[in-house]
Amino acid sequence: MKLVIAIVQDDDASNLIGKLNKESFRVTKLATTGGFLRAGNTTLLVGVEEEKVDRVIEIIKKLCESRKQVITSTTPVTGTTGVYVPYPVEISVGGATIFVVDVDRFEKI
Amino acid sequence: MKLVIAIVQDDDASNLIGKLNKESFRVTKLATTGGFLRAGNTTLLVGVEEEKVDRVIEIIKKLCESRKQVITSTTPVTGTTGVYVPYPVEISVGGATIFVVDVDRFEKI
Amino acid sequence: MKLVIAIVQDDDASNLIGKLNKESFRVTKLATTGGFLRAGNTTLLVGVEEEKVDRVIEIIKKLCESRKQVITSTTPVTGTTGVYVPYPVEISVGGATIFVVDVDRFEKI
Numbered sequence: 601m602k603l604v605i606a607i608v609q610d611d612d613a614s615n616l617i618g619k620l621n622k623e624s625f626r627v628t629k630l631a632t633t634g635g636f637l638r639a640g641n642t643t644l645l646v647g648v649e650e651e652k653v654d655r656v657i658e659i660i661k662k663l664c665e666s667r668k669q670v671i672t673s674t675t676p677v678t679g680t681t682g683v684y685v686p687y688p689v690e691i692s693v694g695g696a697t698i699f700v701v702d703v704d705r706f707e708k709i
Numbered sequence: 710m711k712l713v714i715a716i717v718q719d720d721d722a723s724n725l726i727g728k729l730n731k732e733s734f735r736v737t738k739l740a741t742t743g744g745f746l747r748a749g750n751t752t753l754l755v756g757v758e759e760e761k762v763d764r765v766i767e768i769i770k771k772l773c774e775s776r777k778q779v780i781t782s783t784t785p786v787t788g789t790t791g792v793y794v795p796y797p798v799e800i801s802v803g804g805a806t807i808f809v810v811d812v813d814r815f816e817k818i
Numbered sequence: 819m820k821l822v823i824a825i826v827q828d829d830d831a832s833n834l835i836g837k838l839n840k841e842s843f844r845v846t847k848l849a850t851t852g853g854f855l856r857a858g859n860t861t862l863l864v865g866v867e868e869e870k871v872d873r874v875i876e877i878i879k880k881l882c883e884s885r886k887q888v889i890t891s892t893t894p895v896t897g898t899t900g901v902y903v904p905y906p907v908e909i910s911v912g913g914a915t916i917f918v919v920d921v922d923r924f925e926k927i
């Protein structure tokens with residue numbers, strides 16, 4: 601038995617949990633916070649048989665891959681008050697940090 | 710030193726923590742969410758000497774055993790509006806999922 | 819790779835995260851609750867290379883050492899209603915409980 605601890609973005613968490621559940625994986629969700637950006641993120645606990653760890657990581661990779669997203673940001677026009685010009689900015693979202701820890705003993709009551 | 714990670718139902722958590730504390734076990738509580746039912750549950754961290762792991766699991770088993778509970782559900786009477794008939798439904802509550810993980814190093818500051 | 823799990827007081831958490839980040843350590847924060855006092859505390863997850871574990875523990879020790887703090891408590895004066903006399907009380911704050919767990923496998927997506 602292994603415990604997969606995956607820290608993912610909030611936006612990807614719901615889809616990821618759904619997909620893991622669909623393949624009969626059990627998941628527990630923790631609402632956590634990133635230390636650096638101080639923004640909310642999600643930590644998932646997935647206890648799984650050793651031979652299934654690869655599949656869990658594959659699903660996380662597919663659903664949480666880093667990707668570029670274009671958002672509209674606004675910047676004030678110099679020389680005027682309150683006039684804003686929208687312009688496109690590319691940011692990178694997604695990503696996941698995964699720790700796999702060995703489980704000495706597993707019990708279901 | 711071992712770290713016991715136990716996922717239990719919210720209703721059992723408070724009693725369980727009290728009982729563990731009474732036997733001088735230290736406990737930290739995390740408010741978590743079940744992936745499948747998307748309902749709140751509780752995850753406990755209990756760092757404990759290896760020879761005490763059995764006792765911690767025994768206490769969890771006793772306080773969180775799966776049991777049947779009868780709740781009153783209501784079902785609308787067909788053909789009428791707003792008339793509800795209460796009837797008994799048996800649901801199963803309790804249960805716990807327990808992971809025991811080895812601790813390389815333990816420090817108390 | 820090791821996962822450092824540190825349970826610290828809420829008051830020390832923000833400074834501690836800042837200091838760990840300054841030395842390029844990555845940190846995830848969990849809002850947790852102490853089982854005994856039922857008061858909020860903070861649990862930090864710090865995934866770090868094995869040779870850096872000592873440094874992380876050193877930083878935690880420095881920022882979370884147990885120390886005495888004098889607070890003003892008030893006690894009602896016997897024989898009167900509503901008359902309170904402030905007097906100094908020494909309490910101990912700080913402290914940390916640290917578990918270091920081995921990580922079988924680490925992935926960054």
Ligand SMILES: Nc1ncnc2c1ncn2[C@@H]1O[C@@H]2COP(=O)(O)O[C@H]3[C@@H](O)[C@H](n4cnc5c(N)ncnc54)O[C@@H]3COP(=O)(O)O[C@H]2[C@H]1O
Pocket residue numbers: 607633634635636637638639641695696697838839840841842843844845846847863864865866
């Ligand atoms: N080894 C580890 N142990 C425990 N938790 C870990 C971890 N590696 C990543 N995390 C968690 O995953 C979140 C995203 O990390 P990522 O490395 O993709 O993205 C990070 C990274 O690119 C950057 N960053 C984080 N800490 C940094 C530091 N000390 N110096 C420079 N950049 C940092 O800022 C992004 C957001 O970081 P934030 O802390 O808000 O949120 C982090 C943190 O909650």
Ligand SMILES: Nc1ncnc2c1ncn2[C@@H]1O[C@@H]2COP(=O)(O)O[C@H]3[C@@H](O)[C@H](n4cnc5c(N)ncnc54)O[C@@H]3COP(=O)(O)O[C@H]2[C@H]1O
Pocket residue numbers: 620621622623624625626627628629645646647648716742743744745746747748750804805806
């Ligand atoms: N291996 C594991 N790793 C991490 N966390 C684990 C785990 N096994 C159990 N849990 C945690 O314990 C809660 C209760 O699980 P239990 O197996 O008793 O009861 C479960 C199980 O009977 C059923 N269930 C869960 N996932 C399922 C799935 N993928 N397919 C079918 N039934 C599922 O629904 C109940 C509630 O599940 P929910 O996810 O809301 O809540 C789960 C989850 O938070």
Ligand SMILES: Nc1ncnc2c1ncn2[C@@H]1O[C@@H]2COP(=O)(O)O[C@H]3[C@@H](O)[C@H](n4cnc5c(N)ncnc54)O[C@@H]3COP(=O)(O)O[C@H]2[C@H]1O
Pocket residue numbers: 729730731732733734735736737738754755756757825851852853854855856857859913914915
């Ligand atoms: N082995 C372990 N496993 C998991 N979590 C651990 C742990 N050791 C400590 N903790 C966590 O760290 C907090 C502070 O523990 P500390 O031992 O400094 O300070 C403790 C200790 O001095 C005392 N205490 C805790 N449990 C006790 C018990 N069963 N009997 C007597 N005193 C207890 O009350 C203080 C506050 O405890 P509280 O439970 O509210 O909060 C605890 C708990 O959240």
